[in-house]
Amino acid sequence: TQLAHYRTLHNWFFPSLSVSPAADPAVISPQDPTLLIGSSLVATCTVSPDFPLKAEDLYWTLNGRRLPAASYTALGPSTLSVALARLNGSRQQSGDNLVCHSRDGGILAGSCLYVGLPPEKPVNITCWSKNMKDLTCKWAPGTEGETFLHTNYTLKYKRRWYGQDNTCQEYHTAGTYSCHIPKDLALFTPYEIWVEASNRLGVAVSDVVMLDILDVVTTDPPSDVHVSRVGDLEDQLSVRWSSPPALKDFLFQAKYQIQYRVEDSSEWKVGGHRRCRGTARGGRGSGCSHLVPLQVVDDVGNQTSCRLAGLRPGTVYFVQVRCNPFSIYGSKKAGIWSDWSNPTAASTPRSERVAGGCDPKGGEQNTTLRRELKQFFGWVKKHAYGCSNLGIKLYDQWRVWLQKSHKTRNQVGKEP
């Protein structure tokens, strides 16, 4: 529609035909008032003496819609008033357009009506500091945002017991209701932080939040996350990462969390702390659902690593790591978890020979006995070197053999 409108100007060779009067044709009162929702208003339009228009030549529109003549009253030969009752909140934040027209539709004057509500106290102020260098805070408006008027938010902060208020300058860094304080922040001292909301109808101040920068420290996610196979082991992957560089300078430790998922699933599984303690459930209802403890701990200087176990063979896994600084300058508290690192992927090996494995191939795969045997063989593989030939496959072969020789019943009992 705008396009069509502008196209009418395409004959720009010809001068504009609009009249350009020297003085305003009419005056509206009140001009640009601010009103509370539900209030009523009587507005008047007075035509300038230079113009040959009378009250009966005028009409009103509000936001482009003509107002009923029943609400008009002529207050003088060239003054027409309109009564508006129980106003709704403004249709747009720039104000409702109340316009006084001459009979032929021409605009004589207009007034912007700002109808709305005063702001409510902003709530839920949360802050975090990236590596103790800055502070970012976000909050939520008190109402679900709808005051119908443009509302300005100002984040203020000051050091407790030190007097001077400071105003945050960089807004919208982490969403609409957020602000970033880039420098000049002191450590080991409590700050008071609050948000002021103001619009044409009033001001509202949030509750004051008190915090020490050291309480809300977060850091970058770990870098150089690598996921690799563990030899030929089909159900394990090794994850390695580097601690974020900022950690080195700041005398704090870090704990890590890993999450991983299968390629075609959206469900993340979370594994342990720095020492990778925790459990993981492998697979999904195909003879692989068993609990397996995660392996552990290779803390090699700066780099840290962890082993994921109980995984499905021949499957692609996505892995992410995140980091939480704690024991900052000796404090007991934990910081705030960093973002997850970008996902890294790797696949578990799939041996050609494993016929049974985790593929659903018949009821007997799900028996408790078989499950337990598989766990046993898994354990054997890890703890008893030289038994690599022993595996669930051998058991499967024995079962097959058993079924075949089942036909010759009188022989079953004698087999070892």
Next chain:
Amino acid sequence: SPTGDSWGIFTFLCAALCNLPALPALNCSEELGAGQSIQQTYDLTRYLEHQLRTLAGTYLNYLGPPFNEPDFNPPRLARAERVPSATVDLDLWRGLTDNARLAANYRAYSRLLCYLRVLDGQVGTAELRHRLAHFCASLQGLVLSIGGVMSSLGYPLPAGPAAPPAPPGAPAAPNDFLKKMDDFWLLKELQTWLWRSAKDFNRLKKKVPPAVVTLRLEARGF
């Protein structure tokens, strides 16, 4: 594509001139810049025209009805004259010299950029501010591009730099409704100018390369 022919001419000329053994190595792109600059400026006006459609749509919706109605045509009050008008008599337009044509464009967009920047400072929503900022950056690019064309053709840039503050004589709009009307006319005039500029630069394109380029090389004694 509209750039196809110009590129063809450009590359041919470049190849021909660079292959003449008597000539020292030429930086073809610098010497043959005028024609390409005009094409680029033309392309930029088309791009801005496209961008303006979205910006204007959003902005007029922000102003609310009747400003965003297709047939809206308010009176143009005297105060609004400070926005330079693209409208001009056809014969007058035809008769413009290249210098006058370019200068009119340069002056107009410099002033329009100024007013748009003021708008940017006042506007309510974050989305609009973001769009306006982006548009102003592109418009700044257009002003520089026109300046570049003028320089490469040897014309002086019009006096009065790209950033005069709001002229002290003209008052800011005395009320919010009149300000909305000013904003409406600013956008309308911007649209008209972009349409006109496309025609201005098309006209210039046909006249400038490659004749001017050859002349300049001769003047340097090659």
